[in-house]
Amino acid sequence: MSYSTINRLTPYIFLAPALVIMVIALLYPLGYMVFGSFRDWDPSQSIGETSFIGLGNYISLWNDPNFHESLIVTLKFAITVVFVEMIVGVGLALLLDRNLRGMSVLRTMFILPMMIAPVVVGLIWRYMYHPSIGIFNQTLEKIGLGSVDWLGQHALLSVIIADIWQWTPFIFILSLAALQSLPRSALEAARIDGASGWQQIIYIKIPLMMPVLIVTCLLRLIDAFKVLEVILVMTEGGPGLSTEILALRISRTATEFRELGVAAAMSNYLLMLLLILTIIMLAFNKLQEMKAERQRRAVEAEKG
Amino acid sequence: MPKIRLDGLTKRYGNFEVLHGIDLEMDDAEFTVLVGPSGCGKSTTLRMIAGLETVSDGEIYINDKPISHLEPKDRDLAMVFQDYALYPHMDVAKNMSFALRLQKRPRAEIDKKVHEVAEMLGLTEYLHRKPAELSGGQRQRVAMGRALTRDSSTFLFDEPLSNLDAKLRTQMRAELAMMRQRVHKNMIYVTHDQIEAMTLADRIVVMHDGHIQQEGKPETLFKTPVNKFVAGFLGTPPMNFLDAVIESKGDDTYLTGHNFSLRCDDATLQRLTDYPLQEICLGIRPSDLEYDAAAHADESLSLQVDIAEYIGAQSVLISHSGEQKVMVELKSDTPITLGEELNFRVSLEDIHLFNPSDDRAIP
Incomplete structure (x- = not known):
């Protein structure tokens, strides 16, 4: 082998182990899932024994009202939590972006919920929502407002509240980082130009934070579509199908209903949804890069 | 406004x-x-x-x-x-x-x-x-x-x-x-x-x-x-500061420092009338030093020129007198030889005087 061939191959040789692991851990299961989604697949069979049914699983899901219900619950959940988390997280960041005594302690406290394992979060909230011994109902009764059927009638709202509690810190911490990297002098210039605190937020801070906010929002949305543990622990999808988000339905279809093919097809629907969001995010990042590159070129061209 | x-x-x-x-x-x-x-x-x-x-x-x-x-x-x-x-x-x-x-x-x-x-x-x-x-x-x-x-x-x-x-x-x-x-x-x-x-x-x-x-x-x-x-x-190159003492020799008063002794004229004597100290600090702008080979020792500094920085019409000489670094600004066509002791005339009306104890100017 000539020297130049070795030189050309070197990067691939170094990349090979990582690629092999990725293929085994990621692409193989993914391929397996796609393959399985076209088959009538029962867990007692090996995949070779299953029969090919084409798009059968996809079509039956397309017409399945329970799947629709689950999709709607997931959309309601994801969009609501991300919307509220964005507003509260960015709001808190704007509020706490100042150097006052004790501010760093406060900031640390705000991000604690994010550090707790989701199962534990689910348990904590399940106890707090408990109809008789939960802190919410006890408090409500003490002040004479009567108890609320948290995990029954208002189950979706309750899990939404828990998720907001856990994941607002994620948005808070990224927004705060974005805020603190804003050019200080531009904000000072805005103060001199006559912008009130509110106007500085609307016209300077938010627009400058926008790239970070968009990526944060997409990341959170992708995550919210995949949510499982907290809801599993709190409601197990119930009552009825009221909190049965897609991830939960997928796992139940596979384990309880023993329909692996259908579960695989459902996973692929979710995967497509997430792929679309990911592509939007990557496209947005690419766009930002291209814009920066174009501006850099324009300045260089001018200099000659 | x-x-x-x-x-x-x-x-x-x-x-x-x-x-x-x-x-x-x-x-x-x-x-x-x-x-x-x-x-x-x-x-x-x-x-x-x-x-x-x-x-x-x-x-x-x-x-x-x-x-x-x-x-x-x-x-x-x-x-x-x-x-x-x-x-x-x-x-x-x-x-x-x-x-x-x-x-x-x-x-x-x-x-x-x-x-x-x-x-x-x-x-x-x-x-x-x-x-x-x-x-x-x-x-x-x-x-x-x-x-x-x-x-x-x-x-x-x-x-x-x-x-x-x-x-x-x-x-x-x-x-x-x-x-x-x-x-x-x-x-x-x-x-x-x-x-x-x-x-x-x-x-x-x-x-x-x-x-x-x-x-x-x-x-x-x-x-x-x-x-x-x-x-x-203020001013580039910056003003030179030279330490000196006030000395009387015969009828005349001299500002004597390391390697120089300038004879005071009447105006300078006037400025020093109420000055209480012996020590004094002279401030001379580089542009106020004039190359004059024939200048008398009691009206000039004798400087050894180390470097001449050519700027264009003007040059800045970096020179020394004993331990003291002195900068001179003059026309570039002045015939200067590096490394030699040369005489630069000081006109006393251009000189600034400072009290070394508090660095304030003597008017």
Whole structure:
């Protein structure tokens, strides 16, 4: 082998182990899932024994009202939590972006919920929502407002509240980082130009934070579509199908209903949804890069 | 234009006082330059006038009204920042019109004003570019334009030229001087560059260690500095300081230092009448030393020239007399041989005298 061939191959040789692991851990299961989604697949069979049914699983899901219900619950959940988390997280960041005594302690406290394992979060909230011994109902009764059927009638709202509690810190911490990297002098210039605190937020801070906010929002949305543990622990999808988000339905279809093919097809629907969001995010990042590159070129061209 | 007055302006960070009671009065439509080395408090003073720093003590008056409790936006001033501080997400036109848009001025009026200023600064063709698409000089002009579109009575400049390269800085300095003639406003300008200060200012305020050292017209400060700091800070190359003692020999009085002894004339004797000490410090500007091979020893310095820095028409000689380094500025065509002891005539009326115990000038 000539020297130049070795030189050309070197990067691939170094990349090979990582690629092999990725293929085994990621692409193989993914391929397996796609393959399985076209088959009538029962867990007692090996995949070779299953029969090919084409798009059968996809079509039956397309017409399945329970799947629709689950999709709607997931959309309601994801969009609501991300919307509220964005507003509260960015709001808190704007509020706490100042150097006052004790501010760093406060900031640390705000991000604690994010550090707790989701199962534990689910348990904590399940106890707090408990109809008789939960802190919410006890408090409500003490002040004479009567108890609320948290995990029954208002189950979706309750899990939404828990998720907001856990994941607002994620948005808070990224927004705060974005805020603190804003050019200080531009904000000072805005103060001199006559912008009130509110106007500085609307016209300077938010627009400058926008790239970070968009990526944060997409990341959170992708995550919210995949949510499982907290809801599993709190409601197990119930009552009825009221909190049965897609991830939960997928796992139940596979384990309880023993329909692996259908579960695989459902996973692929979710995967497509997430792929679309990911592509939007990557496209947005690419766009930002291209814009920066174009501006850099324009300045260089001018200099000659 | 309103008059700005600082009265005992003091700034403390915790227990650390950085500005020790600044008193200053600026005349109507005057171009005031605060100049001094890094950390002298000049930028802090400007930022306190702008309202970006709180006032620890003392007061800022505009037309005799105290304003230190007001927000920056209520002080009727515009500011140009060192790093331009443009709004990165707005194009040039939007940057320049931001203040007017906040004031909800009519659209037509805003457009007219922006175009007027853009025309004046040569920015018309860049109005729809973002700051990232502009060169340093253009950004600097936009920053200036943003200040100009507002009809503020006072302009504050915080080292506006220090991020530009040398050639552009000279050009922008000239443009600033021209703009200054057209715009009848109060201007307060902070710089560490004494050439900017000398060329632009109606009034220079030299600051050091949080105190005003001296203020006045550029020529006044250059010709009659009140202390060694001001004398050494203004002028390039800087003033030479030589230690000497006052000696009487026979009927005459001499200023004698290491390797030189200058005979005092009557005017100099007059200046020294009430001077209590023996020791004295002489300040001689490099341009006040004149090469004269025939000069007598009691009216000249004998210097050994180490290096000649050729600048063009002028050269700067770096020489020494004993331990003492002395700079001389003279015409480049003067026949000088490096390494030789040469005589440079000192005319006593050009000499500055300082009291070495407190560094104050002897008038």
